[in-house]
Amino acid sequence: MTRRLALCLALVLASCASPRGVPVPDPRPEPAAPPPAPPPRAQPKAPPAGTDRRIARDTVLTDSIVLASHARDSALDAAMLERLAVAEPPDAGAPASASAEPDAAALREMFDIDVANWVEKGRVRYYLGFFTGLARERMAIWLQRLPRYEPVIRQQLVARGLPGDLAYLPLIESGYSATAVSRSRAVGMWQFMRGTARLYGLRVDGWVDERRDVPKATDAAIRFLSDLTVKFGSPYLAAAAYNGGPGRIQRGLARIDVGEDEEPDDSTGGAPTAGDAAFFQLADTRYIRRETKDYVPKLIAAAMIAKQPARYGFPAPAAVPAPALDSVIVPDATGLEVIARAAGMSLAGLRELNPQFLHPVTPPDRRSVVRLPAGTGAATRASLDSLPAGDRIPAVAHNTRKGETLARIGDRYGVGVEELRRLNPALRSRPPRRGEAVLVPGRSQLRVWLAESRRAEAAQRARAKGRVHRVRSGETLRSIAARYGLTPEQLRAWNGLQSAAGVRAGQTLRLAPPRSVKGTGRSTSLAAGAGSRVHVVKKGETLTSLARTCGSSAEDLRSANGLPAGRPLFAGQRITIPC
Missing domain, CATH: 1.10.530.10 (Lysozyme)
Structure with missing residues (x-):
């Protein structure tokens, strides 16, 4: 009896575990299928909506992984x-x-x-x-x-x-x-x-x-x-x-x-020079x-x-033939991603061949040579020539900072919120999260980079104009002159240096001609020497009060002594006063 009850229970449980909705074969014969109709079924299926976007996303992801590996x-x-x-x-x-x-002979x-x-x-x-x-x-x-x-x-x-x-x-x-x-x-x-x-x-600037x-x-x-x-x-x-x-x-x-004056011992044929x-x-x-x-x-x-x-104990490196390269001349700002796509290569591969570009776009308003794999130059050029101007700079990603909203990101790039939502459909119903990549139009990003580049160039000119440079270890007169777009002769003349004189770390150099003293029309040399005196600052004295004693200006004294703007004098400090 017990066995019979167990068997019945097992059958009940098995029937309950059977999947629902499983079709049961119909013993009746199926009616003949109607003749195939030509319409849509005979045409090849179009790829699902969003396939291109998904492929592009996968390509970007692959490039990002490679670039992240290079960064690591x-x-x-x-x-x-x-x-x-x-x-x-x-x-x-x-x-x-x-x-x-090895012995000395083998090393030689x-x-x-x-x-x-x-x-x-x-x-x-x-x-x-x-x-x-x-x-x-x-x-x-x-x-x-x-x-x-x-x-x-x-x-x-x-x-x-x-x-x-x-x-x-x-x-x-x-x-x-x-x-x-x-x-x-x-x-x-x-x-x-x-x-x-x-x-x-x-060339070293904000673009290259x-x-x-x-x-x-x-x-x-x-x-x-x-x-x-x-x-x-x-x-x-x-x-x-x-x-x-x-x-x-x-x-x-x-x-x-x-x-x-000593003659080296060359009896072994290998004395050091x-x-x-x-x-x-x-x-x-x-x-x-x-x-x-x-x-x-x-x-x-x-x-x-x-x-x-x-x-x-190191493995011998495998011989690598020098890669054969081609190139294309890009006349204006063009996204590296666009060039890579035209050349049929990855963005990471293109950046490895062209590490000199500091942004993911070539510099605007100038011709740039972009290196490519051998044999791809002509096809890349033809593909780029056929592109509309608006497609040369693709959307770029902005990394969202803490507290940023779409409106704030739009203000930064001069883009409306609706335009950002069109480029980022996921943000139609929610704000961007911290660290999330938000696509912005490439031209808008280009304008931001241009503004930053101009500010950096203006700041460098401001540092050079009427100001000073403090020499760092390893710098020479020629390297300092090249940094500020000057000549060594100009620096020597403005700083009273002899033709054979070098510079030393900590030395202060003028980067512009000395200013003329008001009312005299003569030029005042700010280098310590003839016409200058060293003064020990007393309590209560300022740059302005000391400058008046020689008909100079506070800015001249500041430049002559390499004093940062806003730093007051202190009693006992020694400064040079050009008179």
């Missing part, structure tokens, strides 16, 4: 380069790497810079240990980038009569990254400061930074290294001057006895910064690893 890689590069910059080798450097090196055969005479230096051994220890993971990545750039750089160096092994300088400068930015705001693979970049013909343009920056860096090698006669002194500034190296050499030896002699003094003292040892250590990676 750049951040890791920057972190390790910062650690490299602040590394402190011990003064009495016991070898930090126990790897046995392997390198065209002098490695054999300096490889056992404590600082060189320390950085060999640093690159193979703490920095091993990033060093392996940097070595994988090397084949893409090093052969071309080496060829250009040799063509200029320079050692080809200087091609390893970007390895320690940036890890061969075109977008690297240092703590001192040096930019690009060759880590140019803005003034030096402009001095060597690179050619320090990130590898071919152009490489040409400028090699010309700079060539000038430094001619000046100092040694690749190691030239490299040190590249890092620390030629003025500092020149002043340091003037303060030491470089032993030029006087110039290379002078660098290591200078590195043992306090006349150059620690970073510059370590610059050549880093170069030697990096070159040792790059030339023989397997010896130091």
Whole structure:
């Protein structure tokens, strides 16, 4: 009985668990199907509404993922380069790497810079240990980038009569990254400061930074290294001057006895040159910064690893042929996304070929050369030529900040709320959330970038006009002049400098001719010297009251002494009063 009850219960439960609505086969024969009608069923189905938008969204998402990956890689590069910059080798450097090196003859055969005479230096051994220890993971990545750039750089160096092994300088400068930015705001693979970049013909403005343009920056860096090698006669002194500034190296050499009267012992056929030896002699003094003292040892250590990676436990980088490139000339502002679509490539790929563009659009009102994969130039040009002017700049994303509404975003870009809702259908019934990307018309964003660029240029002109520049470490008269669009001769004349005089860190330079004193028509020199006196400020004195004693103005005194606007004088302060 129990079994019978259990069987009945199981059958009831099984019937209850059967899915509802499952069609039961009808034993009756189906009627014959009517003949197929031609209408819509015979035509191919159109893609569902929104397919194009979905494809575009997927493409943008893919590009965003790739660009985010590049940004993360750049951040890791920057972190390790910062650690490299602040590394402190011990003064009495016991070898930090126990790897046995090839003999001197083999090293002379392997390198065209002098490695054999300096490889056992404590600082060189320390950085060999640093690159193979703490920095091993990033060093392996940097070595994988090397084949893409090093052969071309080496060829250009040799063509200029320079050692080809200087091609390893970007390895320690940036890890061969075109977008690297240092703590001192040096930019690009060759880590140019803005003034030096402009001095060597690179364009740096609010739209384009050619320090990130590898071919152009490489040409400028090699010309700079060539000038430094001619000046100092040694690749190691030239490299040190590249890092620390030629003025500092020149002043340091003037303060030491470089032993030029001594004849080097060349009995082994491999004695160091006087110039290379002078660098290591200078590195043992306090006349150059620690970073510059370590610059050549880093170069030697990096070159040792790059030339023989397997010896130091790194995989040999695969050979990468130089990519064949094409280009297209864009006459006016055009979105990089539009160019990438016309070239049949991803936005991330286009930006990798053209890292010099600072915005996702080429500069307005000027011709720009955009690099493309080989064979795509003609088709890209034809596609761009056929585009209506209104389609050249697509909508761009604005990242919503805390408390922003559509109305506030619209005010920023000069766009109505309805236009923003049309571009962002999801925002028709709700406000944007913090961090949400809100599409705005490309032309509106372009106007904002133009306004920001003009403000930056105006601010730079205002800094230069009638104001002063405080010299920073590594700067030269030529680099300062290039930064402000002046000539070294103008700076010398306005600051009373002798023709051979250099500048020193902390020195204040005028960036405009001295103003004429009211009522006299004569020019007043603001540099301390003839016609100037040093005054010790007494309690209650101001710039205005002191300026009256010499018929000058408070602004002249402020400029002569490099005083920030709004900062009062204090008793006991020493200032120069031009009279």
